[in-house]
Amino acid sequence: MPQKTPNPIDIHVGSRVRMRRMLVGMSQEALGAQLGLTFQQVQKYEKGSNRIGASRLYQIAQTLNVPVDYFYDGLATNGQRSASGFSDTPAADFSLDFLSTAEGVALTAAFSSIEDADVRKRVLDLVKVLARTPSSQQ
Numbered sequence: 001m002p003q004k005t006p007n008p009i010d011i012h013v014g015s016r017v018r019m020r021r022m023l024v025g026m027s028q029e030a031l032g033a034q035l036g037l038t039f040q041q042v043q044k045y046e047k048g049s050n051r052i053g054a055s056r057l058y059q060i061a062q063t064l065n066v067p068v069d070y071f072y073d074g075l076a077t078n079g080q081r082s083a084s085g086f087s088d089t090p091a092a093d094f095s096l097d098f099l100s101t102a103e104g105v106a107l108t109a110a111f112s113s114i115e116d117a118d119v120r121k122r123v124l125d126l127v128k129v130l131a132r133t134p135s136s137q138q
Contacts (some may be wrong), residue, residue, distance in 0.1 A: 013057070
């Protein structure tokens with residue numbers, strides 16, 4: 001039997017669940033326990049392979065302390081990502097994808113915890129220089 005392809009909206013909502021869960025430092029196991037689910041069920045929600053029902057999404061929103069519409073942020077009416085705050089380039093999609101990874105969450109959290117604005121600017125300048133450096137020169 002052919003495997004059904006997940007709906008792009010389910011993938012988007014699931015990735016937002018994953019991003020928020022990681023931002024608050026919660027494991028799939030911990031979220032599952034609070035929802036009465038296994039971590040495998042949470043994993044399927046996050047991948048978009050299982051659709052999240054309205055009542056479950058409300059429960060997830062309460063657990064992760066966000067409004068339900070948080071999970072739809074960045075989603076245009078046609079099911080594609082909107083450009084809210086980002087350009088219409090592949091880099092915008094990459095930015096959203098990166099922010100839903102463990103590294104993206106860790107980097108964002110660490111950067112956000114830098115209180116000195118001048119230090120944040122220097123770190124940003126450093127990252128920009130490193131991004132221009134070819135990987136073969138490392």
